[in-house]
Amino acid sequence: MNNYDVIVIGAGSVGVPVALSLAEMGVKSLVLDKNASPGQGENKKAIGGIRATHSDPGKILTCLLSLEVFSTWQERHGDNIEWLKGGYVFPVYRENEEKALKGILPIQRKYGLNIDFVSPEKIQEVVPGINMEGLRGGTFSPDDGSASPLRAVNAFYRRAKELGADFRFKEEVEKIVVREGKVQGVKARGGTYDAPVVVDAAGPFSKTVCETAGVHIPVTPDSHEAAITEPVKSFFTAMVVDLRPGPDSKNYYFYQNSLGQIVFCITPEPLIVGDDRRETSVFLTQVGARMVRLLPRLKNLRVRRMWRGLYPMTPDGSPLVGWNTQVQGLLHATGMCGQGFMLGPGVGQVVARMITGKTTEQDKIILQGFDPYRKFGGQEALK
């Protein structure tokens, strides 16, 4: 009863699409999660941004795969996941951001991203009311978008189950069982499950889970806050990313979702390492002032709710996807940093092809960039 081809640890942004892609390829998997239902870890903390606008080829290619899934889901399967093709805008007010964004355009285009550096007037057309003072233009990638993380993960979950994947909730994995250098399965609270392949999709808790197999994986959680406003009539749809730093913070980003609510987030500087999920009194004033300066039309909006979640961070801001070389059968699909929701479906497909031995030339490029054993020297420009 407890024998599977694959066990996936974690029913989150990555684990659920992994199970879905495996099921589509006829592979029987079991997904275990300590929470009561899918997406209750960091998945539901994401604000829903989905972009292939990255500087790393692996991330661009993976997110293009994901965009195909998100953008066609309702048409193919009927569930409304609140997909909105609003694009991503990076408005530019300073020379250094202009140089940096223009510098990565060739690589973005080489790997298939539809993106341009556009005029201030075009930026104003996409984000009506944006502060024009000093605006030099910016990048616009119209095929990016957004969706609801909880609706999406639940849609993927239902489809994976229909195709034969098993899920067990409230089932915390206590140990990855290894014998003579090979994975045997996992020991969880409720029992032991056997499989020759175990996928580590435990997000910010990958490090702790993998340590039970004697494996060190460089994933460290750090905390990020977000909030959502009341709904108002739609007046822009793009995700707006302001790269300029501010007091105790780096970039911030926001968009208006398909229900008319503005959803927003900021990157603290320095990063707040750890797993504290309590909201702070600093966040709203910090991000609010910056947002209203950029887009004064936001000033009368009332905030409905705020929350704080964790990024599963890696030393260079890129994911860790690959076979463990120390423990045979252990596959890492983790370290998604601030982009696990958008990377999930693409990573799911690549992982399923790795397990079935069907990787493509494109997968090789992705896996090179996401190699868990790479040298962590650089930093992804748009991490």
Ligand SMILES: Cc1cc2nc3c(=O)[nH]c(=O)nc-3n(C[C@H](O)[C@H](O)[C@H](O)COP(=O)(O)OP(=O)(O)OC[C@H]3O[C@@H](n4cnc5c(N)ncnc54)[C@H](O)[C@@H]3O)c2cc1C
């Ligand atoms: C404020 C904020 C905004 C964000 N915005 C975006 C965004 O716009 N776009 C985007 O792409 N990303 C965004 N992210 C990042 C995104 O949420 C994460 O990168 C993503 O959810 C990570 O996916 P994951 O599957 O690795 O982890 P999770 O979704 O957390 O899944 C891991 C699962 O593993 C389970 N688990 C862990 N340990 C065990 C165990 N021992 N036994 C059983 N189960 C276990 C957990 O319960 C969890 O369900 C945001 C994050 C935050 C905090």
